[in-house]
Amino acid sequence: MFGVLNEVRIVEQGTFITGPCAGMMLADLGADVIKVESAGNGDPYRSFKSGFYSAHFQAYNRNKRSIGLDMKVEADRAVFYDLIREADVYIQNFRPGAAARIGADYETLRAINPRLVYCSISGFGPDGPYAxxxxxxxxxxxxxxxxxxxxxxxxxxxxxxxxADAITGIYAALGIAGALVERGRTGRGRLVEISMLEAMMHFAVEPFMGYFALGELPSGVDRPRLAQAFIVRCKDEKLFAFHLSSLDKFWDALVEATGAAHLASDPRFAIRQKRIDNYLELAEALNAVFGQKDRAAWVERFAAFDVPYAPINTIPDVVDDPQVNHLGMIVPVSQRVEGASRTVRPAYSFDGERAAAVKAAPTVNENGAAIRTALAASPGAWPARHRQAEPVD
Structure with missing residues (x-):
C-alpha cells in the first residue's frame, strides 16, 4: 500500500459495492480501514455466489481489516463508538433513515467526534420523492x-x-479526500453526502452540456459516430477497435494500413463530415475489409502506422498484455487465507513508486480480537499516531 494516507483512520460500515469501493480507494492509498460488519455472516456481498468469500467481495475489500459487531448489543455498540472516537472518517451506504436506527447517524457520531468526516452514500439522496x-x-x-x-x-x-456502484464509490472517496484536506485547515469535520443518481449525472456531464448548450438529444450512437470510433470483426471472428477522432491524418493512415484505397475515393467518405453522416455505411465497408484477415495480422500491420487502435481484449488477454506486464499491473495478494492469489494493483504511482502487492480482503471478524484489545489498552491505540490539533475558530 502507498503511504500518502498513512495515519488516516477510517471506519467503513458498507455493504455490496458503493461503500466498500469508497473504503477500498482510500485503503489503497494507505489509510487504515476498519470494516464493521454484522456479527455472523458479515457483508452480504461475501456470499454473492456461494460461501462467504466471493470474488466480488474480494474485489472491493482488499487492504482492510474486519470486525464483527452487533449494533443491537450495548457492548458492541460501545466498541463501535470507541472506533468512531478515534476515527478520521466514517463511511456508510445505508438507505436513508437506517443509520439513525442503529445509532450511527451524523448527529450522534458528530457529537462523539466533531472532527469526523462522515460520508453517507445513497441511491437517490437523503430525501425527496425517490429517497x-x-x-x-x-x-x-x-x-x-x-x-x-x-x-x-x-x-x-x-x-x-x-x-454506477463503482463510480459512486470513487466519487465518495474524492469527496472524503477533499473534506480531509479542508479539515487540515479548519480542524472541523464534514458531512459528505453523495447519491448514485448525482454521481452518474455528473459522470455523464458531456451529453448534458450538449443538451443545454445545443439543444441536442444525445443517444448511445452519437459518441462513436462523432468520434469516428469503430468496432470491426476480423476473419477469425475476433474484434478490433480504432478511434479516428477529428484528425484527418488518422483516416489517411487507416486507409494506408488497410490498403483500402477504394474507401478514400468513395464520395460518401471523402471528408470527415461525410464519414459522420454515413457512419453506418462506413462501418459496413470497414467490416468487409477487416473480415479478410485474422486479428493478429491486423494488430501486426497497424503497429507500423499512427492510428489509435487496439484488439478488444478478453480478461486473460489483458493479463498477458506486454504493456500491462511492463506497468506491473498484476500483483500478488498477500496475507491471503483463501481466494485469488493475484489481483490488479491500484492505478496510482507516486514519485515513480507503485504498489507491489495488496493485502487480501479480510475474513469475517478476522481482526476483531486485535482491534478490541487495542481499543481497551488505551485511548488512541488504534493504531498509535500523532494526536490532531483541536478545531480552530
Missing part, C-alpha cells in the same frame, strides 16, 4: 440518463460491469 426506493446499479444507470447515451437504442442491453 426511500431501493436502488441497484442498473437502476441508477437508467434514471441518471447515463444508460441512454451508452447503449444502442436498437439493441438495448445493460453494460456488464457495475459502473
Amino acid at each position: 426511500k426506493r431501493p436502488v441497484y446499479d442498473s437502476v441508477a444507470q437508467a434514471v441518471s440518463g447515463f444508460l441512454s447515451v451508452a447503449i444502442d437504442p436498437e439493441q438495448p442491453r445493460f453494460i456488464g460491469p457495475a459502473l
Whole structure:
C-alpha cells in the first residue's frame, strides 16, 4: 500500500459495492480501514455466489481489516463508538433513515467526534420523492440518463460491469479526500453526502452540456459516430477497435494500413463530415475489409502506422498484455487465507513508486480480537499516531 494516507483512520460500515469501493480507494492509498460488519455472516456481498468469500467481495475489500459487531448489543455498540472516537472518517451506504436506527447517524457520531468526516452514500439522496426506493446499479444507470447515451437504442442491453456502484464509490472517496484536506485547515469535520443518481449525472456531464448548450438529444450512437470510433470483426471472428477522432491524418493512415484505397475515393467518405453522416455505411465497408484477415495480422500491420487502435481484449488477454506486464499491473495478494492469489494493483504511482502487492480482503471478524484489545489498552491505540490539533475558530 502507498503511504500518502498513512495515519488516516477510517471506519467503513458498507455493504455490496458503493461503500466498500469508497473504503477500498482510500485503503489503497494507505489509510487504515476498519470494516464493521454484522456479527455472523458479515457483508452480504461475501456470499454473492456461494460461501462467504466471493470474488466480488474480494474485489472491493482488499487492504482492510474486519470486525464483527452487533449494533443491537450495548457492548458492541460501545466498541463501535470507541472506533468512531478515534476515527478520521466514517463511511456508510445505508438507505436513508437506517443509520439513525442503529445509532450511527451524523448527529450522534458528530457529537462523539466533531472532527469526523462522515460520508453517507445513497441511491437517490437523503430525501425527496425517490429517497426511500431501493436502488441497484442498473437502476441508477437508467434514471441518471447515463444508460441512454451508452447503449444502442436498437439493441438495448445493460453494460456488464457495475459502473454506477463503482463510480459512486470513487466519487465518495474524492469527496472524503477533499473534506480531509479542508479539515487540515479548519480542524472541523464534514458531512459528505453523495447519491448514485448525482454521481452518474455528473459522470455523464458531456451529453448534458450538449443538451443545454445545443439543444441536442444525445443517444448511445452519437459518441462513436462523432468520434469516428469503430468496432470491426476480423476473419477469425475476433474484434478490433480504432478511434479516428477529428484528425484527418488518422483516416489517411487507416486507409494506408488497410490498403483500402477504394474507401478514400468513395464520395460518401471523402471528408470527415461525410464519414459522420454515413457512419453506418462506413462501418459496413470497414467490416468487409477487416473480415479478410485474422486479428493478429491486423494488430501486426497497424503497429507500423499512427492510428489509435487496439484488439478488444478478453480478461486473460489483458493479463498477458506486454504493456500491462511492463506497468506491473498484476500483483500478488498477500496475507491471503483463501481466494485469488493475484489481483490488479491500484492505478496510482507516486514519485515513480507503485504498489507491489495488496493485502487480501479480510475474513469475517478476522481482526476483531486485535482491534478490541487495542481499543481497551488505551485511548488512541488504534493504531498509535500523532494526536490532531483541536478545531480552530
